Amino acid sequence: MRWLGLSILLVVATLAWATQECKNKPTCSQCIQTPNCMWCGKPGNFTNENGKGLSRCIKRTDELATEWRAQCGSLYIDEPGNYFENIVNNNLTAAGVLAGGSASGSGMSISGSSSEEAVVQIKPQRVQMRLRVQEAYNMQVTFRQAEDYPVDLYYLMDLSKSMEDDKESLSKLGVQLADEMQKITRNFKLGFGSFVDKVVMPYVSTVPERLLHPCTNCTAPYGFRNALPLTTNATAFAYEVQEAPVSGNLDAPEGGFDAIMQAIVCQDQIRWRSEARRLLVFSTDAGFHYAGDGKLGGIVKPNDGECHLNNKGEYTHSTLQDYPSVSQINQVAKQHKMNLIFAVTQEQSSVYSRLSQMIEGSGQGELTANSSNVVELVKAEYNKITSKVELKDNATAPVNIRYFSKCKDGTEKETSVCQGLKVGDQVEFRIEVTVEKCPEKREDWRQLIGIYPVGLRENLTIDLTMLCDCQCERPGDPGYIIGAEQCNYHGTYQCGVCKCDDGFFGSNCECGSNTPWATGDYDDSSCRETNSSAICSGRGTCTCGECKCNERDHSEEIVSGKFCECTNFLCDRHNGLLCSGPDHGECVCNECKCKPGWTGEACNCEDSESNCVNPDTGDICSNQGKCECNQCKCYETADGRYSGKWCEDCPTCKGKCIAYKACVQCQVFETGEFNIEECKANCTTFNSTPVPVAEVENEGERLCTFFDENDCRFTFVYGYDENKEPIVRVQQTLECPPKLDILGIVLGVIGAIVAVGLALLIMWKVLTTIHDRREFARFEKERMMAKWDTGENPIYKQATSTFKNPMYGGGK
Incomplete structure (x- = not known):
């Protein structure tokens, strides 16, 4: 209930604040710049039927709005609303309608009619809006990619020596590239340009011989050359690529940024069409120089972003201007709706991948070593670009534009990008336009805002007018009177109120030359309670040195006091x-x-202390706390905070757990120091209530735990009811330790010892048997390998006897 009350209070306060926000606006322009507010410019005093003054600015949904409108009259109500009108709303180009021209079908040339029909892919094309501050307006925008939309593809190639084999591949694939693009759109043009680098040291060698032939079979270096403006002749493209000579330079990076800038800004020389998707394919195997690198060659003049091609298509300011910066490239690419495709080798892929993220509408693909996959790369990157539509705008503060779309999955989400589209797919965008605040300069109240699909020249133009003032505040309106009598001839009467001249103040400019406030910076200290206080406490206006308190919407609410410092509604x-x-x-x-x-x-x-009295001692909060709102607020000591309803439990005490222990045991478990008769005689102050689980449920309760003579644990909770009578809840089951089977344990131990002994004997027997068998097997093996007769002992030698006759002399 407390949270519900707070929520209701918050809602009421919010509504009251919103209502009061309108009523605090003193002028018509400030009123209509506040969301949902309207102004009454009725001349004279503006009151209700009872003569009570009404606020000239009020919320449309105010409960007094009906009476307010009736008293003001529709003629004097200034209530501008958001206005929207389609100025140009041509239908989208139907599927199958060609965007000018048809294909010849020869594969060697690309047809294109000179009288191109306008292609419409975004609807509407121009709208007019008049918007109030903070009141958003939603409009629908439809996009559909037309079939055979014109495509201009300009191939910009690095022709340093390392790209010689790539040039050969491109010249052979030129016609194939045109044929593949014709399958996508039959209104296709192709152009070719090349670049090397600035012809100064340290980019190229300035030795005379090297200037003419920097490398074997190389021509003189140059910055950028437009070899072939956009044409329908694919054979001419292949020829120009084949005949384009390679050159050389000294350092690794090339002057590609110079070439990109000239290829984009030289619209007439390159022959970019106004109504076409523009593709600039940038092919290289090296890095790039950018703004600041020109200083190495003594070139300090920044790139001006202008076209500098002579009648031969050569860049004339290569040695006069620095390289462009990344932001300059991004700016001109956005301005001219250019889609850059960086076709680079694997070594440079990561660098140009990061570069493509910094340039709107660009992509990056990886070339093979000799650019043999250039056709597949251009086709894949083109499909990637055209399968995605991204809406962007050039709106600046204070205009905020948000995009919502269902794209193709049917679920609306906040996004300006839809992907996975095919030719003919239609997507709807809901665009929310909001004016956050009115600019200070009046000329900024009207703006032209463009919303465009990235990479396309088509766009939706919003002619936006911000509703920041009222007609009756403009000179010439009947409600605009200079030096009006209503303002004591010291101000301009406009929209029913006075705008006082310098040096005059008050609702009717009555404070001025004949008062102490004759100067423009009058002393308003008499309307402040202290020097740091707000004028009239922020609840009134200072009129001639006195506070005039604001009137509230509800008659029961009153602002009073000398400084409007008192209210009867801002209490706790x-x-x-x-x-x-x-x-x-x-x-x-x-x-x-x-x-x-x-x-x-x-x-x-x-205003009582009845609930703070400890029933056992009669002390207020047991002398361990103070009584606030008829509730005990316990003190906190070094050992901890006292607790309990009457602060009767100290942090290191056991409370009444011991006192209640014996009675709990005999009442619930019939154990303990009291028998049944003693229990009835000594335990009369409370009756224990058995519960499944004893837990602390209310503030002031205490949990007690003890063990009985059988080592069984029992738990109970005690507290007090409204009459301060003890309440004891006892857990009805004892938690006893499991009984031990001593005989079983002894027999188990003996059995385990016997089993282990038997196991060890068996293991010993098994091991000795295995050992004996191995030894016997080894003996048998050696016996079988013996080379003597196994029936004799090879060591035994027969004895030899020698006989000699000593008498024998050896004669005959």
């Missing part, structure tokens, strides 16, 4: 009620004045 609230309601108190000068029996800043506290 409780549950959404001012001073907790009329039964508790009333709001007097921004503070609650409580009625007897109530206290507190919002009169929401009972």
